[in-house]
Amino acid sequence: MRAGKALVGRFGRVERWIFQPGSPRRLAAARIGLCLLLAIRLGRPLYLQLAGQPRALFRPISFMRAFHAMPSAGVVLAVQVIAVTACLLAAAGAFARLTLPVAWLGALFLNGMWTSVGQPMHNDTLPLLAIVPLLFAPTADVWSVSAAWKRRPAPALSSRYGWPLRTAMIVVAGSYFFSGFNKLVLSGPAWFLSGNLRWIMYANSDGSPQPIKLAILLAGHPVAAHAVAAMTLLVELACPLVLWKPRAAWFFVPAVAMLHLGIWLTMRLDYSAWALTAIILFVPWDVVADRRGLAALGRIPPLRQLALIQPRGDQAAVGAPASN
């Protein structure tokens, strides 16, 4: 009974945090960043290369089971054109209530194709999940062509602008946490205490036509490989700290960027969309914009105002120093 009450109380605290007032500009920045990221990702030739795949090689998961083969090139090209156009319109804030869901559905379909080649492909999962809370949110009330066209005054802070961004931040921090959590659950401490990472890197290099020199170099130094494995697990498991310790983002945002750069250099796996999603969501672009504006006028605010996130009502967005 007491434990149940404590759990309800904890969920209540999390919910109150999610639904605190937020900055419309911070939300608009998330819309612009995520839509531009999606536009770039969806513009790749990857999807057309998958189109028309022989049916015997098609391995659908999730909603892709509704198709019995990879869609044809004509269909894929049409979806790509519509989705990229919708991304660009949503980034500009034009008809965002319509264009953002269209862009997301297009991205879902195209990445559903990519994940139907034999195993779930996680490369674009993070931006896809992070956009979900923005789909029905008022993301284009500022920094958009529609706001400029209507010449509306900038709206005040509101929970309408707070919850979509904070939900997206939870999903991003949670994705890293669960990536680390599942490593510990399925492999235990041996994930970083054994030669696990060395074998991963050697195997990746051995499976490539050209050996991956950096992977072989790192795998050949067991102490360095153990340190990298431990650091990876630490960054993943501790990532949710950024949600209530904003200054921790000064460590975690560069850390995840380095993590994904390292994965690319040693395994040739492109997780740049994960790193960019973290940068888009955890950097307070509204404060950065203010700082740049003030810098142009010769009035640069103290650096401490640039706390990477403002969990308590976006204080920095209204000019108050960040509290932690």
Next chain:
Amino acid sequence: MTGTPDDVGRPPTHARWFVRIFLALFVACSIFGIELFPLTGFRLFSRLRTEHRIMWVADTVSPSGQETPLWFTDLPRAYQGFPLIMPHFEGLSPSWKAATCAAWLSEARRIRRQVVAIRFYRVSWRILPRAGDRPASPESRALKYACR
């Protein structure tokens, strides 16, 4: 510039339920390893690897019988699922196996015109010791399937 908060009271009920359901699904899939793309189980290199490796390779066969390794990264993306499909290959029906093999063979012929057959091997080896940048030698190599 934004002003002061205009509503610090209770948020809309539908928004609260949307967030609750979305986050509950996200957490459930993450913990139980459910793949409901784009929701996922986040099993990213989470299984422990050992020094002993089992890998699938494909060799193309020339008219003279000479075998040459086929790198699937040389084929278009649609045909690169070989290492992901092969661990489950033996469970496929004979006709599905034949169709899968034929799909790779026809694409291999685009880059090697003289190819008469393709053979799939299950290769097992120890990662160490190394001979330069590659494993010193495979421990075993078993032919599992071929098509022409």
